[in-house]
Amino acid sequence: MRERYFEDFTVGQTFHGGSTAPLTAEQIKAFAGQFDPQPFHLDEEAAKHSIFKGLAASGWHTAALTMRLFVESDVQPVGGYLGVGGEELRWPRPTRPGDSLRVEIRVLETRASRSRPELGIVKVQITTFNQNDEVVQIAKPVMMVPRRPA
Amino acid sequence: MRERYFEDFTVGQTFHGGSTAPLTAEQIKAFAGQFDPQPFHLDEEAAKHSIFKGLAASGWHTAALTMRLFVESDVQPVGGYLGVGGEELRWPRPTRPGDSLRVEIRVLETRASRSRPELGIVKVQITTFNQNDEVVQIAKPVMMVPRRPA
Numbered sequence: 001m002r003e004r005y006f007e008d009f010t011v012g013q014t015f016h017g018g019s020t021a022p023l024t025a026e027q028i029k030a031f032a033g034q035f036d037p038q039p040f041h042l043d044e045e046a047a048k049h050s051i052f053k054g055l056a057a058s059g060w061h062t063a064a065l066t067m068r069l070f071v072e073s074d075v076q077p078v079g080g081y082l083g084v085g086g087e088e089l090r091w092p093r094p095t096r097p098g099d100s101l102r103v104e105i106r107v108l109e110t111r112a113s114r115s116r117p118e119l120g121i122v123k124v125q126i127t128t129f130n131q132n133d134e135v136v137q138i139a140k141p142v143m144m145v146p147r148r149p150a
Numbered sequence: 151m152r153e154r155y156f157e158d159f160t161v162g163q164t165f166h167g168g169s170t171a172p173l174t175a176e177q178i179k180a181f182a183g184q185f186d187p188q189p190f191h192l193d194e195e196a197a198k199h200s201i202f203k204g205l206a207a208s209g210w211h212t213a214a215l216t217m218r219l220f221v222e223s224d225v226q227p228v229g230g231y232l233g234v235g236g237e238e239l240r241w242p243r244p245t246r247p248g249d250s251l252r253v254e255i256r257v258l259e260t261r262a263s264r265s266r267p268e269l270g271i272v273k274v275q276i277t278t279f280n281q282n283d284e285v286v287q288i289a290k291p292v293m294m295v296p297r298r299p300a
Contacts, residue, residue: 035214037221038230051232051294059233060217064185064210071187080188082201083209083241085288090235138235144201 003078005148006120009110017073019102019131020065023057028097031061056094062101062137063089066128069103070141077122077145086141087123092134099130108140112147119144153228155298156270159260167223169252169281170215173207178247181211206244212251212287213239216278219253220291227272227295236291237273249280258290262297269294 025044032041036058039046047055071081095101109123122145128137175194182191186208189196197205221231245251259273272295278287 031214035218036231037218040230051229058217059235060210060214064181064214067208067210068185068187079201080190081186085209085238085240087238088235089239091233 003076004145005078006110006122006145007148009077009107009120009122009145011107011110013107015073015075015105017069017103017105019100020069022098022100022131023065023095025055025097028055028057028061028095031064032058036060052094055097057096057099059091059094059137062091062095062128063139065095065101066103066126066137066139069101069128070105070126073103073105075105075124077143079146082144083141084144086139088138088140090138091136092138093136095130095136099136101128101130101136103128113144116144118147120147121145153226154295155228156260156272156295157298159257159270159272159295161257161260163257165223165225165255167219167253167255169250170219172248172250172281173215173245175205175247178205178207178211178245181214182208186210202244205247207246207249209241209244209287212241212245212278213289215245215251216253216276216287216289219251219278220255220276223253223255225255225274227293229296232294233291234294236289238288238290240288242285242288245280245286249286251278251280251286253278263294266294268297270297271295 040050040052104127113119123142126139190200190202254277256275263269273292276289
């Protein structure tokens with residue numbers, strides 16, 4: 001796949017990627033056991049009686065799966081996906097066992113870097129959907145992308 | 151540990167937590183292999199020649215480790231850490247092999263929920279430091295916390 005320099009990104013441009021295999025309850029619990037050990041991410045019975053009304057993946061698990069889909073998408077910046085952070089991260093609904101996630105990516109903003117003339121800044125929105133086209137995450141990461149050599 | 155209702159949180163309040171064991175190169179590569187498969191997170195040699203000048207953890211790995219420290223901190227909201235997202239997430243520098251992370255938490259804002267009278271909204275800043283007191287992440291998650299029953 002062709003790699004993109006800063007100059008190849010324009011506001012409004014959209015990109016897509018593949019989708020994850022259906023997430024299993026075991027994967028949800030394994031991630032939570034390591035990084036977000038709360039009953040509603042670890043145990044079906046406890047989760048039934050929680051605000052989630054059933055086992056729910058950690059939001060950070062959804063975020064990590066989204067990163068995988070982003071890296072494997074057709075965005076392909078030269079030098080890789082160098083995120084410096086983001087301005088928004090929201091989980092409108094949880095990811096559940098059996099969910100298969102996919103992403104849509106849209107360029108929100110492009111600008112030169114003030115401090116590093118060899119780099120540009122590209123801000124995108126990544127919307128993560130489940131298999132029912134319900135939004136499980138909205139993220140607005142900011143990436144550094146090399147400028148095309150003169 | 152005592153659990154806190156919405157009414158127990160006030161702007162400016164600070165909380166602390168424990169720290170992680172030193173992160174190993176193997177853990178960095180295992181997380182990246184699953185969620186952020188890029189050469190500078192997967193391979194020491196490739197990382198040396200990248201913008202990171204050495205193996206660097208995925209920002210999402212830092213975020214996931216931060217969540218673990220947050221869950222185990224003395225914040226302890228009633229009903230758990232129910233994040234609806236956040237307004238900022240930044241990685242000023244990468245987490246490296248050997249780093250041991252810790253968090254400081256400060257309450258930025260508290261307000262009633264308009265749509266759900268039984269809940270309040272608590273916005274915090276979580277600053278994640280490495281063992282040299284350098285900041286590796288700043289996050290501003292927004293949590294829903296039950297109000298104390300009348």
